[in-house]
Amino acid sequence: MKSAKNGEYTEEMRYIAKKEGVDIEKLRRAVAKGHVVILRNTKHNVEPVGVGSGLRVKVNANIGTSMDIVNVEAEVRKAKIAKKYGADTIMDLSTGGNLPEIRHRIMKEVPMVIGTVPIYEAAWQMLERKKAIVEMSEDDMFNAVESHLRDGVDFLTIHVGVTREAVEKMKKHPRVVGTVSRGGTFHAAWILHNDKENPFYENYDYLLELLAEYDATISLGDGLRPGGLPDATDFLQIHELYTIGRLVKRAREKGVQAMVEGPGHIPIDQIEANVKMAKIATDNAPFYVLGPLVTDIASGYDHITAAIGGAIAAKAGADFLCYVTPAEHLALPNEEEVKLGVIATRIAAHAVNLTRFEDEYKWDYEMSKARASLRWDEQLNLSIDKENAIKIRKERYPHSPQVCTMCGEFCAIKILRDYLNEGKE
Numbered sequence: 198m199k200s201a202k203n204g205e206y207t208e209e210m211r212y213i214a215k216k217e218g219v220d221i222e223k224l225r226r227a228v229a230k231g232h233v234v235i236l237r238n239t240k241h242n243v244e245p246v247g248v249g250s251g252l253r254v255k256v257n258a259n260i261g262t263s264m265d266i267v268n269v270e271a272e273v274r275k276a277k278i279a280k281k282y283g284a285d286t287i288m289d290l291s292t293g294g295n296l297p298e299i300r301h302r303i304m305k306e307v308p309m310v311i312g313t314v315p316i317y318e319a320a321w322q323m324l325e326r327k328k329a330i331v332e333m334s335e336d337d338m339f340n341a342v343e344s345h346l347r348d349g350v351d352f353l354t355i356h357v358g359v360t361r362e363a364v365e366k367m368k369k370h371p372r373v374v375g376t377v378s379r380g381g382t383f384h385a386a387w388i389l390h391n392d393k394e395n396p397f398y399e400n401y402d403y404l405l406e407l408l409a410e411y412d413a414t415i416s417l418g419d420g421l422r423p424g425g426l427p428d429a430t431d432f433l434q435i436h437e438l439y440t441i442g443r444l445v446k447r448a449r450e451k452g453v454q455a456m457v458e459g460p461g462h463i464p465i466d467q468i469e470a471n472v473k474m475a476k477i478a479t480d481n482a483p484f485y486v487l488g489p490l491v492t493d494i495a496s497g498y499d500h501i502t503a504a505i506g507g508a509i510a511a512k513a514g515a516d517f518l519c520y521v522t523p524a525e526h527l528a529l530p531n532e533e534e535v536k537l538g539v540i541a542t543r544i545a546a547h548a549v550n551l552t553r554f555e556d557e558y559k560w561d562y563e564m565s566k567a568r569a570s571l572r573w574d575e576q577l578n579l580s581i582d583k584e585n586a587i588k589i590r591k592e593r594y595p596h597s598p599q600v601c602t603m604c605g606e607f608c609a610i611k612i613l614r615d616y617l618n619e620g621k622e
C-alpha cells in the first residue's frame with residue numbers, strides 16, 4: 198500500500214494486473230486508496246491474490262479441525278480439493294489438535310493464500326494450560342497474532358470491532374440467535390470477565406505495526422454478525438460496522454491493507470442494502486461476505502443458500518465470497534462437502550464475473566456453441582466440474598451419441614439442426 202501511495206508498481210501489482218487483465222495504473226490507485234487489497238505476507242512464497250473494486254469476485258474455502266474431529270491428513274486433502282476446484286484462498290480455522298503444526302502442514306503442502314483467526318490459537322493455548330479462555334492475557338492474544346504473521350499467514354481475521362461499548366449495547370439489544378462468531382464471542386466474554394477494553398482495539402496502532410511489518414492484510418471480523426434472519430441488519434450489526442469503518446481509516450493511514458467481513462444470515466431483499474451500507478461505512482474497503490445465507494431452514498443444503506446470497510451480494514458490490522458447505526450448522530464438512538461448497542460459491546462468483554470480464558463470458562459462450570453443435574466432448578470439458586459431468590453422461594448414456602437421455606429422439610437441437618441443414622450438402 199505504501200508503494201502504491203508512492204506511485205510505484207510492485208511485482209505483486211504487475212502479477213495481478215496481468216492475471217486479471219486490468220490496467221496497472223488503475224490497480225495501483227485502487228491499492229493506494231485501500232479499495233483493493235493484495236493478499237500475501239512477505240514471508241509467504243505464494244502467488245498473491247487481489248481482492249476489491251475492479252477485480253474478479255474471489256472465493257474462499259474454510260478448512261480446519263474441530264475439537265471433535267482432528268484429522269490433519271483430511272484437512273490437507275480438503276485444502277487440495279479447495280484448490281483443485283478453484284478456490285482463490287483458504288482459511289485454516291482449526292480449533293482441535295496442535296494448531297501451529299496443522300497450520301504449518303497445510304501451508305507446506307498447499308501453496309495458496311491463507312487466512313487465519315489467531316484468537317482461536319490463543320484460546321486453544323488456554324485450554325491446553327487447563328485455564329478458561331477468558332483468562333488469556335493481552336500478551337497471549339498478541340503473541341498468537343505475531344506467530345501467525347511470522348509463519349507467513351496472508352490475512353488475519355481480528356475482531357477489533359467487538360468493543361466494550363458494543364458489548365454494553367449487546368445487553369440492551371437482545372437478539373433471537375445472539376452472537377454466532379466464535380472470535381466475536383471470545384472477545385465479548387473476555388471484555389465482560391476482565392471488565393476491560395478489547396486489547397486489539399485498545400492497542401490498535403501496535404497491531405497495525407505488526408501487520409505492516411509483514412504486509413499482511415487485516416480482515417476486520419464481524420464479531421456481531423447476525424446468526425439468523427431475525428437478527429439481520431440490526432442495531433448491533435450496524436453499530437459494529439461503523440466502528441469497523443473507523444478502523445479501516447486508521448489502517449489505511451498507517452499503510453496497512455484492510456478488508457471488512459460481512460454477514461451472515463440476511464434476507465434476500467436486504468442484501469443489496471447491506472453491501473452498499475458496508476461500502477459507504479468503510480469508504481469502499483474490499484468486502485468479504487460469509488454467504489450470505491438467504492434462509493435459515495436449508496440445513497444440509499446451505500451451500501445453495503449461500504450461493505444464492507453470494508451471487509446477489511457480489512452483484513451489489515461484495516468482492517470476496519466465503520463458501521458455505523452442505524454441512525454448515527450440522528457438522529465439520531468432509532471432503533465431498535468442501536468440494537460442493539467451493540463449486541457452489543464459484544458458480545455464484547462466476548455468474549457475476551462473466552458480466553464484467555470478457556474471458557469469463559467467453560467460457561459461457563463456448564459452452565453455448567458446443568451445446569448448439571451437440572459437441573459433447575467439448576461440453577464436458579467446459580463444465581465447471583468436468584468429472585461429474587462425464588460421470589452423469591456415462592451413467593445414462595443415450596442410444597445415439599449425438600443426443601442425451603433427457604429427450605433422446607425428441608432432441609430439439611438435433612431435430613432443428615437436421616431440418617436446417619437438409620439439402621445443404
Ligand code: SF4
Nearest residue numbers: 601603604605608609
Ligand atoms: S436431448 Fe434434449 S437435453 Fe439433451 S441435448 Fe438434446 S435437447 Fe438438450
